[in-house]
Amino acid sequence: MPILHSVIHKIDKKPDGTPAALHLAAAEQVDSSARDDLMQQLNESYNATAGKGWGLFHAESGAFPLSGWLGKYLAGGFDFFNFSVIAASHLTKLMEESNLTTGGHALFCHYQQGLTDYLTIALVQETEAIAMTEDLHLKAVKRLDLDRIRLAARINISEWKNNPQSKQYISFLKGKQGRKLNDYFRDFIGCQEGIDGPGETRTLLKAFSDFVDSEDIVEEAAREKASTLVNYSMAQAKMGEPIALEELSGLIDEDRPKNFYDFIKAKDYGLSETLPPDKKTLNKFRRFTGRAEGLSISFEAHLLGGKIEFDEAGGTLTLRGLPTQLTEQLKRAGA
Structure with a gap:
């Protein structure tokens, strides 16, 4: 899973009505085992999360600009870091307009799996963990909570570019945190559901x-x-x-x-x-x-419960919609 580019920004959004504040990273994440492990864990967590939707981009517009920025980055119009800055700024604006209280770390990663290029975008929360110091003291530290990702999407860039008629080159989480939160993140991606x-x-x-x-x-x-x-x-x-x-x-x-x-x-x-x-x-x-x-x-x-009903007390099965071949055999047997 070669990582081509990866950037993490932070958005502060508190429930006290304070405006959302975007804290930009100084540069892309450097090539390191920590970065690779992070993305591997994120990918595994995303794949394991049940309840996904599959879709495609809306037509590029002022309301749905991400696909245009992504296309410009892929065409060499600007680099990945600038793409992430523009996208994170737009996400912060939508977060503020929707009056949602969930901030987090906005993660952008362009990577390859086999011959396929992907872009993963996720809003990752922090959680506390206990770490051991070198002199064997315990201390509380903050870590990225990769076990409970609520807002994330993955764009199959290769499918989008090579098969523009596809209706399933974007996958996104459809969590239980509420429709309003899901919809605002999907609007940020600019995604419409294309396949059930x-x-x-x-x-x-x-x-x-x-x-x-x-x-x-x-x-x-x-x-x-x-x-x-x-x-x-x-x-x-x-x-x-x-x-x-x-x-x-x-x-x-x-x-x-x-x-x-x-x-x-x-x-x-x-x-x-x-x-x-x-x-x-x-x-x-x-x-x-x-x-x-x-x-x-x-x-x-x-x-079971549809074409077939089970009566536990009587120990019987009721069958509906019998195969035509079986029905014809029974008719001939009863003639």
């Missing part, structure tokens, strides 16, 4: 269930393929990377690597070539299975 991560993940899982039914895959093989799907998707989420349909298809069926991908395209589920994984949705996706006296039942957990 949980909805896309649910559609992918529905497509997989339909695929398993259409292929008449045996129970054990279906469980293995479901596990492959979830493990791959969770790994992508951990790295902050999207699910790639072609890659996933190859993992699900190595003998016919395009089989699942072609099924999705033929059925027109409306899925993008890549989609953001939603960990909460994936965690709910597991199969309930059972077999006894000639009866074999297997279904995804997300169907």
Whole structure:
């Protein structure tokens, strides 16, 4: 994860009505193991945080100027430090106008991961920690609280530049701190939501269930393929990377690597070539299975309470929306 540029400014904003004050860094963060460790921890914390939105820039305007400044920096119009100063000044202005009490350290980092360029912008709070001095005395120190990041966004610069039609080159945290706080930071980034991560993940899982039914895959093989799907998707989420349909298809069926991908395209589920994984949705996706006296039942957990109802007292399952193939067999058997 080579870091190209990194700057940290500080914004003081207290709840007593005092105007927000921006304290600018003197220069970029120097190349050091401390800087690299900080960004590694921030990246890991960001990837692990549930509840993200995915989107794209609004058209550049006076209300949403960040994309223009970023484009000018990338084109060599000014250096990264000046870009961060202009952006931090705008963030401070928005913070003051929104009358929000949350200041913090405004962190800007341009880095590479593989062949992809990213820009991470985060507002990081301070917290107290206990440190040991050289003469073995305890003392309270302040540290950046990377475990609880509330306001942050990551821009896939390469995707933005190379695929301008994309609707998911920006990810941002959608925390529980309140809509007003989320909206002001998203306005600062100039981002509009472009893709529904949980909805896309649910559609992918529905497509997989339909695929398993259409292929008449045996129970054990279906469980293995479901596990492959979830493990791959969770790994992508951990790295902050999207699910790639072609890659996933190859993992699900190595003998016919395009089989699942072609099924999705033929059925027109409306899925993008890549989609953001939603960990909460994936965690709910597991199969309930059972077999006894000639009866074999297997279904995804997300169907429970919808197409499938369980009566615990009576020990019965009620099924709705039976597969057409099964319905036709039952009709012929009852004729």
